[in-house]
Amino acid sequence: MNAQSAVRLLAVDLDDTLLREDLTISNDNKQALIKAEEAGVTVLLASGRVFEAMHHYADELGMTARPGYLISNNGGTITRSDTGELVSRKTIEPVLAQQIYEAVKTRNFPTEIYRGRSVYVDRDNSWTDIDCSLSGLTKKIVPDFAKTLAEEPPVKMVVPGDPKVLEKVQAELTEMFGDTLTIFTSKPFFLEMLPKDADKGQALAYLAQSLGIAREEVMAIGDSCNDLAMIQWAGIGVVMVNGNEAVKAEATYVTRKTNEENGVAEAVEHFILHRHP
Numbered sequence: 191m192n193a194q195s196a197v198r199l200l201a202v203d204l205d206d207t208l209l210r211e212d213l214t215i216s217n218d219n220k221q222a223l224i225k226a227e228e229a230g231v232t233v234l235l236a237s238g239r240v241f242e243a244m245h246h247y248a249d250e251l252g253m254t255a256r257p258g259y260l261i262s263n264n265g266g267t268i269t270r271s272d273t274g275e276l277v278s279r280k281t282i283e284p285v286l287a288q289q290i291y292e293a294v295k296t297r298n299f300p301t302e303i304y305r306g307r308s309v310y311v312d313r314d315n316s317w318t319d320i321d322c323s324l325s326g327l328t329k330k331i332v333p334d335f336a337k338t339l340a341e342e343p344p345v346k347m348v349v350p351g352d353p354k355v356l357e358k359v360q361a362e363l364t365e366m367f368g369d370t371l372t373i374f375t376s377k378p379f380f381l382e383m384l385p386k387d388a389d390k391g392q393a394l395a396y397l398a399q400s401l402g403i404a405r406e407e408v409m410a411i412g413d414s415c416n417d418l419a420m421i422q423w424a425g426i427g428v429v430m431v432n433g434n435e436a437v438k439a440e441a442t443y444v445t446r447k448t449n450e451e452n453g454v455a456e457a458v459e460h461f462i463l464h465r466h467p
Contacts, residue, residue, distance in 0.1 A: 391419025
């Protein structure tokens with residue numbers, strides 16, 4: 191460990207944090223993460239994306255050639271970046287999944303789940319098209335969605351829709367299932383539901399403990415509500431200036447630069463490489 195850095199573990203969100211609007215990683219951000227690793231810091235990616243939609247970014251950063259970790263499904267899954275070994279996977283109980291689906295269907299909203307490189311959805315809709323364009327996954331419309339749910343417990347369930355009306359749906363579903371689910375929006379148009387013991391913060395805590403790294407030695411960078419748990423848990427919680435206002439209120443530090451302007455590099459240089467402007 192290089193003595194210049196007190197941070198030993200760095201978790202970085204992808205969309206609207208590390209990634210630019212064109213879904214690419216800038217050279218400045220990439221070089222900052224490489225230099226952080228050279229300083230002795232373990233870098234991991236933490237995203238709402240499924241593993242299959244994260245892997246190419248891990249490969250671009252060289253994470254598939256060395257031991258490391260990917261937190262996917264907003265904390266529902268932890269995978270080794272080099273071997274693809276599943277470290278942890280939390281799922282929604284089958285009976286509960288059916289209850290969620292019925293509640294969403296009653297409100298006339300579509301429901302999504304993810305398997306491999308596909309987004310399974312019970313009806314065609316433009317919001318799922320956005321999901322697929324962002325993730326690179328393939329849409330698969332499944333009319334008998336209840337049967338598909340019964341075949342394999344989902345890690346998470348997503349309700350895509352107009353942000354103006356999703357807020358009301360979120361309040362209703364939270365009242366119904368808040369004791370048994372973690373419920374939040376990732377993008378404003380994606381309402382996500384995971385097991386109660388699954389979020390990015392709990393996944394990050396699990397990894398830190400398994401690696402023998404103290405909370406105070408962990409730094410997390412994110413922008414949205416699905417990042418809140420890891421921002422709150424990490425010793426240093428960094429939120430992008432382009433991030434959600436409520437999440438920024440919980441930050442140790444808010445970047446001056448957006449995800450388009452290498453805000454991740456700014457935070458890494460400030461807290462790990464100690465290059466203050």
